[in-house]
Amino acid sequence: MQSMELPLVVFTVFSQAAIGVTVMRAVRTTADGAGAEDHGARREWGLIAGLMVFGMLGSLFHLGHPLSAPTALNHLGTAWLSREVLFAGMFTGVTVLAVLVAGITGKPALAWLGTLLGLGVIVSAGMTYAPPALPALDNGLPFAFFLTSAVILGAGFGSWFAGGGRAPLMARIFTTALVVGLVLNLAAPWIWLSGGTVMRMTGQAWLGSAFYWAHVLVLLGCLGVVWKTRTIPAWLPVLALMGELAGRAGFFADTIHTAANMGGLY
Template identity: 65%
Template structure:
């Protein structure tokens, strides 16, 4: 039983995680003195990516004008917490884009990183419902965090001075390695789980989205091992891979309804 691609959610999750990842990299680099770089432009990109992601998410709603009602259940719904934290994050990013100097402000950097963690945790919990047994665990949060770190390190290299490039390259490489291991292991582990988990593992391992994502991660890892730097075009390629992988996340994960009436 194939699910919908959910293109608005693909765009929202990937673009928002790219924005959050860049904010993470600002916090990581903030204590390290360096000449050059442009914090204001970096925050502008963070704001733009998060804004585009939020706009895309509205197309998932039957009544986009009622999006504010998502905040009504903060005490019980992770979706409400995701909406609030994402809104606070884009607000802080916009403020930083206007108020930051060229070298940046540590308060914005650490505030953005803290809010980013809350957004990723909330998003991970939102997409880990019991109806999808393969994802009813910490895996969505782990997937999203890996995406954020990989994309963040990649796009942060566009703004970082030369002295910070080796640090970003190490983070980028490590995130790709961890991402490859976890994405290769997850569907194999699902094969030994319940019936619906097994069906999910089979669907992922047969999916063009899945193998395209794996191939782009592996190729990107090969490029950076060979060059030792993040080529200016490489983050765009990785972004494409994350979009394809996220499409598979929604399309190829099996709902319990697929085995309704069957044995588990």
């Protein structure tokens, strides 16, 4: 890709944060049961909707003609990008509806509907950013990166609304996702170094990238804080968000396209 693509960085990270918080809400409200109090529902759904709307607005700056954004739906039968736009639009609609009806309708229903639509967004995005022209990502890695980001940010921001009873659960999920994220990010570039020319160039670019190392250091820092405190301090999800933004910037800026080696030896 070799371009930071700030609008796509904003869209993918903030939308995955919104999806992750929705998943955590679905898990918590289902586990708590129908009789549990849920005074923070509107605030939590407000955060989810705010993250998603911000991401959607950010994505418009990637378009040459933002007013023509609906035409992205024209190829649902053949293009994963069109499916990503459709799922993202439906997910956004569910989050806005949830803000309006918070405290009125059944607790888990909209959260689980949002979870299904959100997973549709992540699967579609994983396929969109795994083209053959990016040999390092022409596999399941984009989906793995995106899902891991969603769980890290979802558990992190979800801890704001979990209460004392569910805080340990959020901390366990957060810790597990951080470990998975570290393994993925540390292993991938070294594996790429053993691949073909363009894949090897990608591995070298990632290992030489400030974005990459900033992301790894934030993951390690977050893991260290949770290990020491056994909980998720209120400020830590914001740090995790900064780390995911840095990592996503590197994802777009440092992944080498086959055109970069045009005319070279493979």
